[in-house]
Amino acid sequence: MMSYVDEVLELVKQKNASEPEFLQAVTEVLNSLRPVVEANEELYKKNAILERITEPDRMIMFRVPWVDDKGQVQVNRGYRVQFNNAIGPYKGGLRLHPSVNLGIIKFLGFEQIFKNSLTSLPIGGGKGGSDFDPKGKSDREIMAFCQSFMTELSKYIGADVDVPAGDIGTGAREIGFMFGQYKRIKGMFEGVLTGKGLTYGGSLARTEATGYGLLYLTEELIKCHGESMEGKTVVVSGAGNVAIYATQKAQQMGAKVVTCSDSTGWIYDPEGIDVALLKEVKEVKRARLTEYAAARPSAQYHEGRGVWQIKCDIALPCATQNELLLDDAKQLVANGCKCVCEGANMPTTIDATEYLQANGVWFVGGKAANAGGVATSALEMSQNSERLSWSFEEVDAKLKGIMVNIYHNIDDAAKRYGMEGNYVAGANIAGFEKVVNAMLAQGVC
Ligand code: NDP
Ligand code: 2IT
Numbered sequence: 001m002m003s004y005v006d007e008v009l010e011l012v013k014q015k016n017a018s019e020p021e022f023l024q025a026v027t028e029v030l031n032s033l034r035p036v037v038e039a040n041e042e043l044y045k046k047n048a049i050l051e052r053i054t055e056p057d058r059m060i061m062f063r064v065p066w067v068d069d070k071g072q073v074q075v076n077r078g079y080r081v082q083f084n085n086a087i088g089p090y091k092g093g094l095r096l097h098p099s100v101n102l103g104i105i106k107f108l109g110f111e112q113i114f115k116n117s118l119t120s121l122p123i124g125g126g127k128g129g130s131d132f133d134p135k136g137k138s139d140r141e142i143m144a145f146c147q148s149f150m151t152e153l154s155k156y157i158g159a160d161v162d163v164p165a166g167d168i169g170t171g172a173r174e175i176g177f178m179f180g181q182y183k184r185i186k187g188m189f190e191g192v193l194t195g196k197g198l199t200y201g202g203s204l205a206r207t208e209a210t211g212y213g214l215l216y217l218t219e220e221l222i223k224c225h226g227e228s229m230e231g232k233t234v235v236v237s238g239a240g241n242v243a244i245y246a247t248q249k250a251q252q253m254g255a256k257v258v259t260c261s262d263s264t265g266w267i268y269d270p271e272g273i274d275v276a277l278l279k280e281v282k283e284v285k286r287a288r289l290t291e292y293a294a295a296r297p298s299a300q301y302h303e304g305r306g307v308w309q310i311k312c313d314i315a316l317p318c319a320t321q322n323e324l325l326l327d328d329a330k331q332l333v334a335n336g337c338k339c340v341c342e343g344a345n346m347p348t349t350i351d352a353t354e355y356l357q358a359n360g361v362w363f364v365g366g367k368a369a370n371a372g373g374v375a376t377s378a379l380e381m382s383q384n385s386e387r388l389s390w391s392f393e394e395v396d397a398k399l400k401g402i403m404v405n406i407y408h409n410i411d412d413a414a415k416r417y418g419m420e421g422n423y424v425a426g427a428n429i430a431g432f433e434k435v436v437n438a439m440l441a442q443g444v445c
Helices: 004-015 020-032 034-039 041-046 049-053 102-118 139-153 172-186 206-224 241-252 275-284 290-295 326-334 350-358 371-385 392-416 423-441
Strands: 058-067 073-084 090-096 124-130 162-165 233-236 259-261 265-268 300-303 314-316 339-341 362-364
Touching: 004 020, 004 034, 004 041, 004 049, 020 034, 020 102, 020 350, 020 423, 034 041, 034 423, 041 049, 049 423, 058 102, 058 139, 073 090, 073 102, 073 139, 073 162, 090 102, 090 172, 090 371, 102 124, 102 371, 102 392, 102 423, 124 139, 124 162, 139 172, 162 371, 206 241, 206 314, 206 339, 206 362, 206 371, 206 392, 233 241, 241 275, 241 314, 265 290, 275 290, 290 300, 326 350, 350 362, 362 423, 371 392, 392 423
Parallel strands: 090 124, 090 162, 233 259, 233 314, 314 339, 339 362
Antiparallel strands: 058 073, 073 124, 259 265, 265 300
């Protein structure tokens, strides 16, 4: 007889055959939940827990018409997938990138359920975005898109309903334009988005939170294995929000970060990445990494992808999904890399993950390692609710406490099921346990 996990995996494959990223995310989670599901098979099956947790509460798709600088009307597709609100309002970012489709938003929304649960804060799972490409657009075009996107999205969100935030292509500028439009439509100033500017309800340390949190967890992990960040060589991919603040914190901890990358090329800088310059190129000028290389004699620029071939102790993928493949994993192991922690969502393919784990690399997946961003978003929601703002130090200390706690929770969960050192399984199990408990308590819904 087929196990319950295999039955549901089969069902999910049939129902979502054209969504490879969603299937990849569900396969990883359900496979690692096997011991928990086997221990509770009758109860979970009777309550259709796995069928319910893999089917979003609702998926909203809509037209986003806007006018470009030439007066031409453009049309994009908007998405919001409200996946599971068993433990709190839907929470998750908005991705603006031409590759966005329903399957990608579903994979991100599904992962968000477990990640948000791991933070220990009361937030459910959701994700949204659009196939809009912000590259090369004027500020006015960005505003026109964001206003049109929010005009429709505003019908479905709210401070106690669903609270979107940033992700790839959505930063402070976009959140500001969307917040302004929400306020105008609803006639209400409420904490409906996180990642807001500091003058209108944003939280100190939210900008830095994902990257800093990644390093707080990584530091705790390697500390528990008798090592420290001091003097380590670190390879980072990406050059956006997560990559920049991961690099900054790693350097503050005494490590040397020697790479970064964007969608067209990558940098090897043996002297260590100059974070101020990287910020200037990416956050201010919104330019290519060629400009970083032009301004920095020690930096070598290469077209295409390639950061994983650089020798390192620690690798931190911080760009996008499926950017670390089996061959990259082999290269990392051959070069002596001891630790991989994911700043991005699902950057490592399943075969690459298994190769790293089989070769003794300490591997922590994004659901645990990058949870600092959404955790600090939840702290922003708390501050909005009490109409107060906390100091940078207070938020940063809470973030650090949350990340250290996540490491120990996933480590314990793996040990409880006889899988010591399998932090992927530990994270999925620890995240799942709380959600399933809430689902069972709330009956059939
Ligand atoms: P940004 O848009 O700030 O940066 C993304 C970076 O990755 C850019 O350097 C971009 O290159 C590069 N990139 C994006 N897509 C591709 C692609 N298809 N191929 C190659 N490079 C690519 O996004 P974030 O830093 O916010 O997000 C990075 C990752 O972290 C994503 O997986 C996101 O889901 C995840 N994440 C983000 C959180 C947050 O708080 N922002 C929280 C948790 C996870 P270019 O500069 O050319 O655009
Ligand atoms: O992937 C993620 O966790 C995010 N993009 C952050 C979501 C949030 O609500 O802060």
